[in-house]
Amino acid sequence: GGTDTAGCTDATACNYDADADCDDGSCVPCEPSDHCTFTQGYYGNSGGFQDGQSTIEILTDIFANGAIVLGLPGQSYIISNPECVLGMLPGRGGSKPLPAGDEIFDGDNCDRVRNNLAAQTLTLSLNLLYSDGLANVQLNNSCLNFSNKIYELLGEDATIGDLLDLANAALGGEVSGSLGFITQALGTINDGYDECNDPCEATKTIITNNGTNSSTSAKIFPTLVYDNLNINLNTDESKSFEVVIYNQLGKVIQIYNLESSTGQNNYNIDLSELTVGVYYVQLHFETNQQLFKILKTE
Numbered sequence: 139g140g141t142d143t144a145g146c147t148d149a150t151a152c153n154y155d156a157d158a159d160c161d162d163g164s165c166v167p168c169e170p171s172d173h174c175t176f177t178q179g180y181y182g183n184s185g186g187f188q189d190g191q192s193t194i195e196i197l198t199d200i201f202a203n204g205a206i207v208l209g210l211p212g213q214s215y216i217i218s219n220p221e222c223v224l225g226m227l228p229g230r231g232g233s234k235p236l237p238a239g240d241e242i243f244d245g246d247n248c249d250r251v252r253n254n255l256a257a258q259t260l261t262l263s264l265n266l267l268y269s270d271g272l273a274n275v276q277l278n279n280s281c282l283n284f285s286n287k288i289y290e291l292l293g294e295d296a297t298i299g300d301l302l303d304l305a306n307a308a309l310g311g312e313v314s315g316s317l318g319f320i321t322q323a324l325g326t327i328n329d330g331y332d333e334c335n336d337p338c339e340a341t342k343t344i345i346t347n348n349g350t351n352s353s354t355s356a357k358i359f360p361t362l363v364y365d366n367l368n369i370n371l372n373t374d375e376s377k378s379f380e381v382v383i384y385n386q387l388g389k390v391i392q393i394y395n396l397e398s399s400t401g402q403n404n405y406n407i408d409l410s411e412l413t414v415g416v417y418y419v420q421l422h423f424e425t426n427q428q429l430f431k432i433l434k435t436e
Contacts, residue, residue: 173272175265175331178257182227188333197223200267208259209236210310215256216240222248223264229257233317236309255317258324259305265328266302272331273299277323281337282330283360285319298327322435326362329433337361356421362433365410367419371403380422381407391417409434 176196180186186193197220205218213236217223225248233255241247251257266273275298277284291313292300305324308317330337337360354373369381381394391412396405409417412434419430 172334173275173331174269174334175272175328176261176268177328177332178228178261180332181223181261181264182225184224194220194224196268197221197264200264203267206260206263207306208256208263208309209306210312212240213238213310214240215243215260215309217243217248217260219243219245219248221245223260225249226251227257227261229254229260233308233321235311235317255305255321255324256309258321258328259302259309261328262298262302262305262324265331266299269331273297273302277301280327280330281359282326282362283364284323284326287319288323301327322364325435326360329362329435354423356428358419358430358432361431362435363409363412364435365408367407367409367432369405369407369421371398371405371421372401373398373403374400376400377423379424380420381405382420382422383409383412384418384420385415 176186176188180188181193181197184193186196188196191199201218201220205216208215208217215236217226222243222245226243227250229251231252231254234253236253236256251260277288277292277296277298277300278294280298288301288304289296292304301320301323304313305320307313308320313320354371354377356372357370359368359370371379376397376399378395378397381392381396382390383392385391392407392409394405394407414434414436417432417434419432421428421430
């Protein structure tokens with residue numbers, strides 16, 4: 139039997155906590171890894187290829203369900219031709235509502251979208267039609283990181299489908315203020331499951347120290363980092379360790395010397411000054427090391 143707990147002793151669960159007093163019934167499983175998305179850049183690349191299909195073949199299958207509509211009636215973009223996507227994405231520019239009116243994109247007017255909110259909304263719309271069931275995944279069970287503003291607007295049980303509805307409402311002029319946090323959340327989903335990546339698998343590992351009876355569990359999140367990287371470390375003994383940040387060329391960018399105590403340890407590392415791109419985070423202990431891959435976004 140279990141008591142109130144913030145985690146679960148099953149190391150395969152998303153709420154893993156080695157110190158939790160719980161039974162299997164309180165474990166929160168990670169979402170299965172069969173959810174697949176593509177990025178703006180992929181959909182805008184005519185030379186893309188995935189699972190035996192070219193980009194245009196994937197888009198043609200998606201559009202068999204009908205046109206993609208962004209925004210709300212009276213303030214919308216209606217994309218009816220799959221080849222339009224190749225011209226419209228990747229988008230650029232700020233995050234803003236669509237202009238008044240219902241504009242149809244059918245072939246001759248499919249220029250690059252100068253509204254990144256619209257571009258990411260289009261990308262997520264395509265992804266939800268491509269990846270069956272992704273719309274039903276709850277944001278708080280995706281192992282991805284979202285702004286508190288998203289949960290304030292949608293509630294703690296919000297799904298990816300709810301996020302798309304919010305984005306369309308913003309494009310339709312129904313959300314006031316800055317809209318960049320919505321664009322960022324859309325990008326987190328579009329990038330987070332890119333080409334069937336499993337965000338939960340990417341953030342969790344169990345480290346067993348070779349030649350000792352000591353064990354350490356480590357988790358880093360989010361894998362798509364806007365500013366802060368979180369490291370959760372649970373160990374059965376106090377120890378010193380290094381966190382080393384490498385770029386794709388293997389160059390050391392930052393080194394942090396940290397101390398852990400027995401039990402749960404939480405660290406927050408500011409990566410806001412890093413340029414956009416792929417980085418590797420190495421946790422270096424006395425007897426072993428573990429490497430994680432992250433993507434710095436803006």
